[in-house]
Amino acid sequence: MKKFSFTVDVVSEDLDRDETRDTIVSCLSSYLPEDAHANVKIGEVKAFSEQGWKVFRARVMGITAKQAGDAHNGKVENEVETVA
DSSP states (O other): OOOOOOOOOOOOSSOOHHHHHHHHHHHHHHHSOTTOOOOOOOOOOOOOOHHHHHHHHHHTTOOOHHHHTOOOOTTOOOOOOOOO
């Protein structure tokens, strides 16, 4: 017998952790071979700052700020109204 470990990260504003664990176990039970046994542990909750979320999103999920549409554009110039 061998043990296989997987890490799953779910990012959300609010989440029912018990229901999510039950959903994962139910899904695994439906698709794994009959001799496989799945145990899903509820882990820690980490609150992201805005910058921390952007870093996680880019490094772990591969979604950059530019792709997400929330990148800062430092080259934007302010329009100056001139009076003639």
